[in-house]
Amino acid sequence: MKIKTLAIALCLFSLPFAASANPTLLEKTRQEQQIQKTHNAEREAGFKLTEKEVRAKRNALIAERNRLQRETELLSKSFSKNENKLAKLEEQLRLETGSLGELFGVVRQAAKELDTEMAFSVTGADHSNYDAVVNEIVAAKALPSITQLNGLWLGMTEQIQASTELRQVSVPFINGEGHQSVVQAYRLGSMGLIADQGYISWDGKRHVATPYLKQPENGPSVSVMSQLNESGLQAVVVDPSRGVMLEQLANSPELKDRIEHGGVVGKIILGLLAVGAVIALFRGVKLMMIRQQIKAQLKNPTKPGNNPLGRVLNVYSKAQNRSVEALELRLLETIVDEQQGLEKGLSMLKLLAALAPMLGLLGTVTGMIETFQVITQFGNGDPTVMAGGISMALVTTVLGLVSAMPLLLAHNVLSTQADNIRNILEKQGISLVAEQAEKAGSAA
Incomplete structure (x- = not known):
């Protein structure tokens, strides 16, 4: 350490002699020192400016935080006030509606059941006059109007009457090969549709009929239903489950299927x-x-x-x-x-x-x-x-x-x-x- 300090002192002691020996080098050294001082001054000014900006941003954020806290307190008070007001209004609505609230629930339930019936029943093949009214009641958020209640009642009456009818209808039909056509069929109440090949399955969502994979023995056809419509008395194989039993009939294998x-x-x-x-x-x-x-x-x-x-x-x-x-x-x-x-x-x-x-x-x-x-x-x-x-x-x-x-x-x-x-x-x-x-x- 002492040797290093002695070397530095010798260098400093030799600088005046070197400067006197070389004035150009001395001038160059002074210029570099001046440039270094200028650079340091610029950096210090930059640091001071950055410190001011950071302090300004900090003060702005503190002010924003205080403002948001005040707004939160105001919103919380407003929410509590509105909640109390809403509770009073709900209690007032319950007292004023009385039994109408239960009526609304019953009407919506009946409308949902009727909507399901109209969507999947074979009566939808030729009866769809009140679909819009029923959908309005199902999607309603308030008590139904008298017009809507009348429409619901007429829709239910229409379905009841349709379930007692034997009517010839024209339905879109897709055969086993995928070809679509319009065929004449008989609607046996709300139980099923009968075409030339026997019972056909009705898809209420797509509004189209498709054939069943397997028909019951001695199943009806259009000719049989024509005789039934004319004479009024004819033995017909019916499916009271509205197609469920006919679909399960395809799952009951025959002797050939069992052998396969x-x-x-x-x-x-x-x-x-x-x-x-x-x-x-x-x-x-x-x-x-x-x-x-x-x-x-x-x-x-x-x-x-x-x-x-x-x-x-x-x-x-x-x-x-x-x-x-x-x-x-x-x-x-x-x-x-x-x-x-x-x-x-x-x-x-x-x-x-x-x-x-x-x-x-x-x-x-x-x-x-x-x-x-x-x-x-x-x-x-x-x-x-x-x-x-x-x-x-x-x-x-x-x-x-x-x-x-x-x-x-x-x-x-x-x-x-x-x-x-x-x-x-x-x-x-x-x-x-x-x-x-x-x-x-x-x-x-």
Whole structure:
């Protein structure tokens, strides 16, 4: 530190000598010092001016704050005064209106109900004379006038009269292909509209009619309604729910729809049922014919025919000169051959009967997997999203059980018939062996 101070002192001490040695450098140094002083003076003046401006702004803001506080106090007093005045006026209005306030609420409620009725009922297809009055009452903030009350009453009367009418009307109609036209229809009171294809759905918001996806059995048409309008007496299928039941009718699946819900597995099960039914029918007819042939053969045992019993008798006639043991073996061989013919196809029936419920279980598992995949993708908030997988799971189970039961029944019936025929053949074979043994014993 001392060394640094000594160096500075030497420099200051050497300046006069340098200045005397170089007057130009000294003059330049003085000019720079003068410029520096001028610059410092300007900065100080700027600082003082900025301080004045800040103080002025601060004073202005304080004054504005005081003014706003005064205005807030005045507004608060005015608000309290107006609130008290409003409370007194409301109490005065309540006392002066009396029961008219309740009347206003009842009128508005009735107007809302009538507005909903006119918007969605089929009577809106040809009755809309008081829509404006009803809308005014619904949107009103004050008591309705006498004119508005009369309009509301006339609108309600109009709807009541329209609900008792059978009238032919012209309505805009959009078919299933999206083409719009004007069709003639009958309005059955406030229950529904009936066109050529049956009931049609009325959209009061768009003021247009659309067809239902499915019509009820023996549903009415324009021709039926014309007869009803002329004769005054005709049986007609009506929907008192104003279209709700007709819309739900489309959700009730038919047999074809249920089969479609079963998917590929369901169709395979039905294919197995068809194959089993063909086999069962063919074998049933065949066994019935064999049974009739055996009955006819039993009545004429001396003439063997082309049937199982005839072939057994034919073996006996050819082996009469053989021993009893040889005859018994030949008859047993023939009966076994006939038994194979009698039971032909029954093992396939049994296999199909066992395979059908297993395929149903496969469809159930597949449907549940699909349902879980849908839940993973879309969540379980909407049941209709999961309906496809659940339908497949349930329908395939039902189809598997329904297919297995008749196949099992057919297998049991046909097996019983084959066993009965085999028993007849065995009984006749034993009698023939016994007869041969008696002959051999008498000869000995």
